[in-house]
Amino acid sequence: MNILKGQKQQFVTIKGTKDGLTLHLDDQCSFRELVYELTEKLALNQKQTEDSPLLAVRLKVGNRFLTKVQEEELRTIIRSKKNLIVDSIDSNVITKSEALELKKKNEIVSVTKIVRSGQVLEVEGDLLLIGDVNPGGTVIATGNIFVLGSLRGIAKAGFDGNKEAVIAASLMKPSQLRISDIMNRAPDTRKDDEQNDMECAYVDENEMIVIDRLQQLIHLRPNLTRLEGGI
Template sequence: MKKWQNVTIKGTKDGLTLHLNDDCSFEDLKKELDEKLSGTLLTNEDRALIPVKLETGYRYLTVEQQGELRDLVRQKNHLVVEEINSQVITTEEADKQREENGMVTIARIVRSGQVVEVPGNLLLIGDVNPGGTIIAGGNIFVMGALKGIAHAGCDGNDQAVIAASSMKASQLRISDCLNRAPDHTNRDEKHEMECAYIDINRNIVIDRLQGLMHLRPNLTRLEGGR
């Protein structure tokens, strides 16, 4: 029988990663974790806190169980749990992820004073008139003229993009970055479909849509998908 088979400790440049067996009972897991941490602990009082990451596999941990593991690790000098990763999520969490990563399709004209907001990605078939606003937690795609305000990645998603058949927005926002009235050399000239994204300098850049596939290769796949 292998010793410590329920707990594997690996050191990394960022601290410790503990891989926890997801087949044993929770009580057996806690007992072995306590014993193993006690047997390998450094006792130098001047040592800084060591961050610990827990990998729990397919074991679902309640909030109380997570708290027990955090307390157990914290009782050991210089160790503190900074992250708990699990391959299991609740139905509520799955529904929330689906909502945030899904695509909402709306066919309408967003007129002055109107606001359309969705938690995930937005596909608008129609125009956004001056004074109209569209907001999305993910990407925004406008199959029409974007002349009003568009805010993509409103919850802090820097990878979000805005694309429109005619990009003449009065204001573009992605995450916390802002770009007012994008400048075109000839406002009356017909343009091909364009996109806006945050570059490495955290500026909003407007470019041809064809370049987007190189900048955001995972755009055609929902986040967390395969």
């Protein structure tokens, strides 16, 4: 005997939180079934009065891709309950263009050249420069900057606002460093022949750019590496 016979599968699960409501929407049923049950459950569960406070609603749609039209239909259903407002719609699925943009922002761009005075090298993602940045030259990246050579010019990392970005160089003698919107001129306290180790620059807890030995990155930015095992 099947004791589950006759039970209706639930496509919408409503959970109350301290911040509002979270709606978990099944990602296997048809969209029309989802809309029907959502409308039905909101009508049964939502008791509203004129002075009811606004409740933020977060939709979790799992592995379902929603078109803009479908998103707006869900928002309209929820807005019809006067004290509900959609705070976010979270999906595990992204579009092909979004995936390509994400890949572009996270890939490492390798360039072999010398960036001379007056030249600007700019990339999306991380920059791996095999060569030097001469005085007056500039390298810019939305991610990290790694220079296998001397950095004597200007380096701007995390240019789209990423304060976790770092700058590393075999010889760190920049005229100017910038990470996100934080900028400084590197201290010039040593002669070139006194530096033997690669160095890195990063933003510390005081939002100041600090220069340290490259080996410190494994502690400062443990998630920097994309390979198992760390730096």
